[in-house]
Amino acid sequence: xxxxxxxxxxxxxxxxxxxxxxxxxxxxxxxxxxxxxxxxxxxxxxxxxxxxxxxxxxxxxxxxxxxxxxxxxxxxxxxxxxxxxxxxxxxxxxxxxxxxxxxxxxxxxxxxxxxxxxxxxxxxxxxxxxxxxxxxxxxxxxxxxxxxxxxxxxxxxxxxxxxxxxxxxxxxxxxxxxxxxxxxxxxxxxxxxxxxxxxxxxxxxxxxxxxxxxxxxxxxxxxxxxxxxxxxxxxxxxxxxxxxxxxxxxxxxxxxxxxxxxxxxxxxxxxxxxxxxxxxxxxxxxxxxxxxxxxxxxxxxxxxxxxxxxxxxxxxxxxxxxxxxxxxxxxxxxxxxxxxxxxxxx
Numbered sequence: 001x002x003x004x005x006x007x008x009x010x011x012x013x014x015x016x017x018x019x020x021x022x023x024x025x026x027x028x029x030x031x032x033x034x035x036x037x038x039x040x041x042x043x044x045x046x047x048x049x050x051x052x053x054x055x056x057x058x059x060x061x062x063x064x065x066x067x068x069x070x071x072x073x074x075x076x077x078x079x080x081x082x083x084x085x086x087x088x089x090x091x092x093x094x095x096x097x098x099x100x101x102x103x104x105x106x107x108x109x110x111x112x113x114x115x116x117x118x119x120x121x122x123x124x125x126x127x128x129x130x131x132x133x134x135x136x137x138x139x140x141x142x143x144x145x146x147x148x149x150x151x152x153x154x155x156x157x158x159x160x161x162x163x164x165x166x167x168x169x170x171x172x173x174x175x176x177x178x179x180x181x182x183x184x185x186x187x188x189x190x191x192x193x194x195x196x197x198x199x200x201x202x203x204x205x206x207x208x209x210x211x212x213x214x215x216x217x218x219x220x221x222x223x224x225x226x227x228x229x230x231x232x233x234x235x236x237x238x239x240x241x242x243x244x245x246x247x248x249x250x251x252x253x254x255x256x257x258x259x260x261x262x263x264x265x266x267x268x269x270x271x272x273x274x275x276x277x278x279x280x281x282x283x284x285x286x287x288x289x290x291x292x293x294x295x296x297x298x299x300x301x302x303x304x305x306x307x308x309x310x311x312x313x314x315x316x317x318x319x320x321x322x323x324x325x326x327x328x329x330x331x332x333x334x335x336x337x338x339x340x341x342x343x344x345x346x
Contacts (some may be wrong), residue, residue, distance in 0.1 A: 015049040016101055016128055016231045017042075017203070019111045022092040024055040027064050028305050029210035029250065030115040032297055034074060042124040048206025049107075050078045051096050056086035088338065089199070097214060106206055112266040113202040118248040125243040126140030130191060138208030139229060141197025143187070153184045155194035155241040158230065161285070161292050187243065195233070199225030201247040208237050220336040222272040230280055264315045269301075270324030271336040279321050283331040291323040297321065 019037070023030040023092055030052065037043050038048055045055070052069075054062050069078050087095065093112055100106040109131060111124070123142060144152040162181035166174060175182065185194065202225060208309045212235050215224050229239045277286040297318055304311065314320075320327065 010045040010292070015047055015107050017109045018097070018105075018107050019043075019048050019113050020053065020093050020096045021050065021115050022053045022055045022064065022111050023057060023061060023115050024086055024088060025057050025061075026115050027057065028063045030065065031068050032113075033066065033079060033113070033115050033117055033119075035072075036118040036120065037077075038072065038074055038224045040119050040124060042122070042128070043170050044200060045214045045312075046077070047128075048077065048111075048124065049105075050074075051100075052078065052080050053092045053096050054080065055088075055092045057082050080121055082248050086338070088217070088336075089198065090215040090217040090221065090224050093214050094214045094217060097209070108206050110204045110206065110209070112199050112202045112204065113247075114249065117200055118247055118251040120248060120249075123201075123245045123247050125200075127242055128220040130240070130244070131203060131205060133334055134238070134239050134240065136241050136317075138205050138212070138232045139197065140203050140234070140240045140242050142201035142247040143241070143243040144198060144200055145248055147248060147250065151187045152251060154198040154200070155185055155188070155192075156183050156196050156198075156226075157181065157185055157228070158195045159183050159289075163291050164289050165292040165296045168293040168298075168300060169297075170300045171211060188241055189243060191240055191242045196226050196229035198249075200229075200249050200251075201245070205237075208232060208235070209233055212237070218335045219275060220268055220338055223276040224272070227276055227279070246328075262312060262314050265317065265320060266339060267320075267324065268336050268339050270320065271334050274324065274326060274329060275334050275336060278326070278333045283326070286291045286326050286331065290327065294318075294322060294325065324337040 021030060021033060034052070035049070037048075040048075042048055043050065052065060054065060062080070065080050069080060080098065081099075083092065096105065096324055097110055109128060111127070113119075122219070127140060127142060131137060141154060144154045146152060160181055162178050163183045166178040166182055169175075188194075212228070212231050216227050219227060232239055273288070277289055281289065301313075301318055303309075
């Protein structure tokens with residue numbers, strides 16, 4: 001399924017953390033992430049092992065990553081695994097964790113780290129110290145910052161009928177009334193138990209994984225972090241947000257969905273969304289949730305035209321949403337269809 005390219009580890013200290021980074025069509029961004037880790041004392045001290053999973057971009061990307069690891073002498077802490085196909089966020093991360101488990105090398109913690117992140121200061125130390133001091137916590141997430149130091153959305157509340165209506169309607173007075181149910185939370189200034197955190201920088205306890213299981217690969221990409229946090233809560237573990245762990249997140253650089261360039265939402269995003277709601281809310285609630293968003297978003301589109309507001313929504317969002325809703329696609333929990341592989345030349 002994949003080929004393994006190994007580097008010998010120079011440190012005799014057993015790592016506390018396995019850091020997993022997936023690369024797909026973002027090799028330069030991934031290299032920036034590795035450079036940030038190369039200056040991290042936690043990594044250099046042998047307390048972390050980094051595995052880069054090249055997720056089917058192609059031979060050029062694998063060669064570029066290999067040359068960077070060799071020329072920068074990162075082989076003491078970094079390892080490259082190359083997959084011939086894109087297994088998505090779920091499959092790529094799961095293969096790395098499974099391999100470490102099979103080899104008897106799975107440490108106490110696994111950190112899922114997006115390729116479009118930069119680790120700064122003592123972000124890893126803060127996250128691990130928190131987990132060591134809170135054995136009831138199964139997942140903890142970092143504070144995500146923009147390049148200019150502004151807070152990004154995380155942590156979150158689980159979505160609901162009210163939050164979907166608010167998100168679609170985009171009306172200030174309604175948003176203020178429904179703010180206790182909005183998905184995006186005001187950022188806590190101290191470590192706090194929350195409902196879910198972003199998979200961009202998410203640390204997982206090995207004991208929790210052995211009980212709850214790995215990422216649900218039927219999502220492929222998107223909604224998998226929310227799904228895992230939901231399952232962790234159901235199993236009795238805590239999910240916490242740790243703002244002392246600061247990570248710069250170049251949002252959208254690794255996924256193609258960002259805020260600066262608004263692109264059409266891919267079909268597998270809608271499939272993952274439908275999977276989450278049907279899996280965790282059931283048929284009736286999933287239908288009401290879809291209807292809430294469609295009604296709210298339709299009213300917003302009418303208001304936008306009447307008030308001549310700038311259109312910042314993803315292209316064809318309303319029609320795409322309706323076409324991918326449970327009313328058109330049905331109420332069977334979907335398995336997200338893997339998108340066609342894009343050209344391997346970056």
